[in-house]
Amino acid sequence: MKRIALFPGSFDPITKGHESIVLRALPLFDNIIIAIGINEQKKSFFPLGERKAWIEKVFAPYPAVSVVTYEGLTVDLCEKLGAKYILRGLRTSADFEFERSIGQMNKKMFPDVETVFLLTTPEYTAVNSYIVREIIRHGGDASSFIPEGVNLSSGMQPAKE
Ligand code: ADP
Numbered sequence: 001m002k003r004i005a006l007f008p009g010s011f012d013p014i015t016k017g018h019e020s021i022v023l024r025a026l027p028l029f030d031n032i033i034i035a036i037g038i039n040e041q042k043k044s045f046f047p048l049g050e051r052k053a054w055i056e057k058v059f060a061p062y063p064a065v066s067v068v069t070y071e072g073l074t075v076d077l078c079e080k081l082g083a084k085y086i087l088r089g090l091r092t093s094a095d096f097e098f099e100r101s102i103g104q105m106n107k108k109m110f111p112d113v114e115t116v117f118l119l120t121t122p123e124y125t126a127v128n129s130y131i132v133r134e135i136i137r138h139g140g141d142a143s144s145f146i147p148e149g150v151n152l153s154s155g156m157q158p159a160k161e
Contacts, residue, residue, distance in 0.1 A: 002030040005085035005116065008074045011036050011051050012044045015132055017124040019058055019147045021089040022065060024118055029085065034059070035077055036069045045133045046152070058147045075110035086115045091125050 007022060011034070022032055034055050038048065052067055059065035070077045074086060086106065088099055103115040127145050135142040136152060146152060 002082075003028070003085065004031045004033065004081065004083040005029040005087045006033050006035050006074065006078050006081065006083040007087040008035040008037055008070075008077075010039070010042075010044065010129065011055060012129050013046050013051060013132060013152060014055050014058060014147060014150065015124075015127045015129055015145050016147055017089065017091070017120060017127040017145075020121055020124055021087065021118050022059065024121075025087050025116070026062065026064060028116070029087075030064065032065050032087065033081060033083060034065065034067045035074070036067065037074070038069055038071045040071075045136075054147075054150045057149055073109070075106050075113060078110060078113050084112055084114065086113055088115060088117050089120055090117045091120045091128070 005025060005028070007018075007025070009018065011018060022034065025032055036048065036051055036055070044051070048069060052069060055067045059067070068077075068081075078084070078086065086103070088103075090096055090099065099115070099117065106113060106115060132142045132145050132152075135145075142152065
C-alpha cells in the first residue's frame, strides 16, 4: 500500500518554507499531493492558476509530487485520494495551537488519517506567505523567500483584494 500524504494550504504564494517541508518529507512518503484549498470566504492575493503553476514548476523534477486544488473538507479529499497522512509544517507555538485543534478534529472525523508535522528549519521560521504578499504589495523584492524559478511578477497581476 502506497504511503500518500496530502500537504494542504493556500500557498498564496509558495515560499521556500513550503518547498523545504515537501523536500524533507519526500523520503517519508511514496507520493505527496500538494492541495491548494479554495476558500470562498477568503479572497486570495494571487490567482489560483498562478499558484498552481508555480508549485508545478518547483516540483517538476520530483514525479512523486503532484498538485491539486480543492474545495471543502481536507479529510474528504484525503478519503477521495487515498491519502492516510496530512503533512503540515510547524514554525511557532502559535502554529502548534492552531494545528493541534485542526489535527484533533480531523482525526475525529476521519480516524484513519494521521497528521504528520515537520519542524521548520531555523532559517525558514520567519518566512511566511503573508509577509511575502506585503512585500509585493509595497513594491519590494521578495525573491529571496520564494523558490528558485518562481517569478511572482512574471506575466501576472495580483488578484484584486
Ligand atoms: P494555511 O493557510 O493552511 O496556513 P499555508 O499555505 O500558509 O496554509 O501553509 C501550508 C502549510 O505550510 C502549513 O502547515 C504551514 O504551517 C506550512 N508552512 C508555511 N510556511 C512555512 C515555513 N516557513 N516553514 C515551514 N512550514 C511552513
